[in-house]
Amino acid sequence: MNHNCLLTPNPNLNEKFKEIIGELASMMGHFAAALLQISHLEVANALIAYSSVTKDPVKRGRRSLVYIYCMVFGTKEERDYILTLTQNAHNNVADISPEVDDPELQRWVIATIY
Template identity: 40%
Template sequence: MSSRPRAESAAMHRVVREGAILAGGARAILLQIAVPGVGRGVHEHSDFAYRPVDRLRTTLTYVYCMTYGTDEEVRTVTRLVNRVHGKVRGPGYRAIDPELQLWVAATLYDTATLLHERLFGPLDEETADRVYQEYAVLGTALQVPPELWPADRAAFRAYWDDMVATTEVTDDARAVAHDLLHPSVAPWWVRLSMPLLRFLTAGMLPPRLRAEFGLTWDRRRQRRYDALFAVAARIYPKLPPALREAPKEHYLRQMRRLIARGREPISAA
């Protein structure tokens, strides 16, 4: 089955199709868990230390399905995500809380567009507006009412800046971050990539939250970070599209294979 973009996400696929956005996965997760309700839920109901690859697959399956899936695939994956989220609750938090889901979707949008801009430069205003509006589906497909998604990019930036300025990293969040960035059990290729992932994640985080997570940063690291992206921006866009889109194709094939076999492509929390 072709992985053409869904008609309602034709602009969004310009960002989502790039495998480079996987480099921002840990950044998005750390931003998500910085909000206490998310951090507490993940700390009590998830296991990043033992299933980092499963957690990555679940998130990417959802994002790719919302962008490229058929209507039936979208219904299947949405139902599974809602079922998983329904079990994640406790004193002071519920995974199906629309405000928490809005923040999770916001981190996925902000991280993906940040990386896309670093590698390709800014999108033109019209395309950027369409990408932003289409990204709302990551929240509205679940419990986020359409009117809760900020009306435009300026409204989103105000919402984002307020969240980054006011949220405080808790001990729960720091514990999850440690498990995520220092997995005790993981495939060899994950362990091999962790030093680079930790470096990129620290560099992409807002400075205050980076400090609250206890991630070391200084001018020397900033220079290395800027130099790395300068090189990547020259090389990555010239790679063959088939190579850049390989992660998307892999996870879509895996999702469709599991659905065809009657298995669930979304892991439990």
């Protein structure tokens, strides 16, 4: 068996490996983020009251993964687009529940993702 491939760095393989590991880490981080978010009482209450997490957890999870994926791997335009969608969703709820726009709570949610 020829093991020369293990001794010779392959930049293409290195980049592909980073991409695969990065995607896996992002997806695994989603589960940890969800647990951390619901551990915060005010965030958990807002999620239960105004999110689709209890009605359609798969859809909610998918949207969260898209957010994470775009923030980590997206272009500036894609990140800006996702941030606009997120802010619009918060604006719809902020009239009913002002804590949705609380900067401390938003920082907590974002911190759990990163």
